[in-house]
Amino acid sequence: MTNHEKSHILLVDDTPENLQVLIEAFKEHQIEIAVAQSGEETLEITSLFQPDIILLDVMMPGMDGFETCQQLKARKDTRDIPVIFMTALADMAHRMKGFKVGGVDYVTKPFHAEEVLARVNAHLLIRKQYQQLQEQNALIKEQREQLRELNASKDQFISIISHDLQSPFAGIFTLAEQIKQDVYNKRYDEIPSTADQLQAAVENYHALLQNLFTWAKIQQGLIEIHPQVVDIQLILAKNLALFRPQAQQKQILLTLLTQERIVLSTDVKLVDTVIRNLLSNAIKFTPVGGVVELSAAFREQILEVVIADTGTGIPAEQLAALFQPGAGYWQPGTAGEKGTGLGLILCKAFLQKCGGNIWVESEVGKGSTFRFTLPDISISESFSLPK
Numbered sequence: 001m002t003n004h005e006k007s008h009i010l011l012v013d014d015t016p017e018n019l020q021v022l023i024e025a026f027k028e029h030q031i032e033i034a035v036a037q038s039g040e041e042t043l044e045i046t047s048l049f050q051p052d053i054i055l056l057d058v059m060m061p062g063m064d065g066f067e068t069c070q071q072l073k074a075r076k077d078t079r080d081i082p083v084i085f086m087t088a089l090a091d092m093a094h095r096m097k098g099f100k101v102g103g104v105d106y107v108t109k110p111f112h113a114e115e116v117l118a119r120v121n122a123h124l125l126i127r128k129q130y131q132q133l134q135e136q137n138a139l140i141k142e143q144r145e146q147l148r149e150l151n152a153s154k155d156q157f158i159s160i161i162s163h164d165l166q167s168p169f170a171g172i173f174t175l176a177e178q179i180k181q182d183v184y185n186k187r188y189d190e191i192p193s194t195a196d197q198l199q200a201a202v203e204n205y206h207a208l209l210q211n212l213f214t215w216a217k218i219q220q221g222l223i224e225i226h227p228q229v230v231d232i233q234l235i236l237a238k239n240l241a242l243f244r245p246q247a248q249q250k251q252i253l254l255t256l257l258t259q260e261r262i263v264l265s266t267d268v269k270l271v272d273t274v275i276r277n278l279l280s281n282a283i284k285f286t287p288v289g290g291v292v293e294l295s296a297a298f299r300e301q302i303l304e305v306v307i308a309d310t311g312t313g314i315p316a317e318q319l320a321a322l323f324q325p326g327a328g329y330w331q332p333g334t335a336g337e338k339g340t341g342l343g344l345i346l347c348k349a350f351l352q353k354c355g356g357n358i359w360v361e362s363e364v365g366k367g368s369t370f371r372f373t374l375p376d377i378s379i380s381e382s383f384s385l386p387k
Contacts, residue, residue, distance in 0.1 A: 006030045007032070008033075009032070010035070010045060010051040010053075012035070012038075012042050012056045012057055012068070014038060014061060019037075022055065022116065023035075024113075025113040026117075038060060039060060039062060040062060042054070042072075043072070053120060053123055053124055054081055055107070056068060056069060056083050058086065058094075066097060066101050067101075073102035082124075082126070082127055083102060083104060084105045084107060086106075086107050088108065105123060152324070169205065171201050172198065172202060172205065175194055175201060179191055215345065218346070225354055225377070227265045227377040229263060229265050230265075230266060231262065233258055235271055235272065236294055239294075240294060243276075243280070243283060246280075246283055250283065250286070250288050250289075252288070252290050252291065255294070256294050257293055257295035262296055262298045265376055265377045266303070266354070266374055266376070266377055267354060271374070274305075274372055277343035277344065278307045279292070279294070279307060282307050290367075292310075293306075293307070301376040302373050303375075304372070305372055307371075309369075313362045313368055322360060323347075344358075347372065354377070356372060356373050357373050358371070358372040358373075359371055359372075
């Protein structure tokens with residue numbers, strides 16, 4: 001054969017002498033040969049493996065070559081295999097029937113080795129080119145999807161730069177100007193309240209920038225995972241303490257339901273980032289007097305963390321958009337808190353990079369429950385990050 005890779009051919013003929021002639025014709029070439037002596041046997045063999053080409057006798061007892069070809073073309077796993085009919089009948093009607101049921105060519109009996117080899121080579125080349133075309137189409141489809149995602153990320157980035165970064169900055173400028181006026185007009189008793197608002201605005205702006213920079217690094221493949229053995233309960237408790245003042249401002253009960261130790265190998269910064277974003281959202285969208293609960297469980301080497309709130313909830317039609325760049329879903333918090341929705345997108349990208357996942361259950365007016373999972377990354381074993 002013309003290529004260096006071995007091709008696989010199925011020879012189908014009810015006459016052993018014919019099979020032997022064909023085997024002799026192919027023996028000097030890079031070919032793996034399988035044989036069948038009936039249509040029924042052909043269908044059975046091709047259910048176990050798919051050859052590159054089938055040479056199929058037309059006149060066989062029981063199921064003839066035409067019916068066998070029809071059944072092969074009706075099956076998803078064999079429909080693309082080229083079938084060359086072998087027959088002593090050379091009339092046009094006979095040939096047309098073969099083409100109609102899915103055959104690609106004919107060789108006539110008695111066989112001429114050079115003709116058989118030439119026709120088989122030609123159709124193997126066509127099949128190889130067809131398979132390469134399919135692979136290229138699949139690659140183009142994948143690249144098109146990647147481009148779509150990159151464009152969505154670009155649109156999200158532009159949206160954040162043009163609006164979400166400018167709005168908080170304008171608020172910071174306004175508050176700073178107000179403090180300046182309070183000092184000028186000697187309204188000293190109003191300065192602490194304005195300063196608190198300014199501090200909150202700066203912290204929100206800083207968190208937004210951190211999320212934006214981290215998200216940009218993920219898009220560029222610059223984020224590396226550094227696993228270490230950690231006690232998840234301690235991480236949860238630390239983050240709860242970090243957000244307790246924010247929760248107390250809205251009289252929200254912030255509770256850690258998990259008390260037992262959960263020790264595993266993971267990236268601490270990753271877990272911290274995800275928990276901070278989810279806790280921030282839960283408090284933001286929970287009204288005064290609400291409840292936010294944090295819990296964790298470890299089963300079959302998989303960590304699951306749950307953050308549940310009694311907040312405003314999310315409309316069902318918007319749930320799928322939460323983790324999609326450029327989807328455009330955002331709403332203010334119950335106290336008018338600002339946000340971009342970038343935090344959830346960042347969480348998903350981070351978790352997927354470590355083999356984890358995130359999803360949400362929500363009901364408008366009752367609250368939301370966010371869950372994320374992470375596998376235990378063993379430090380002693382090599383860990384291959386998803387691309």
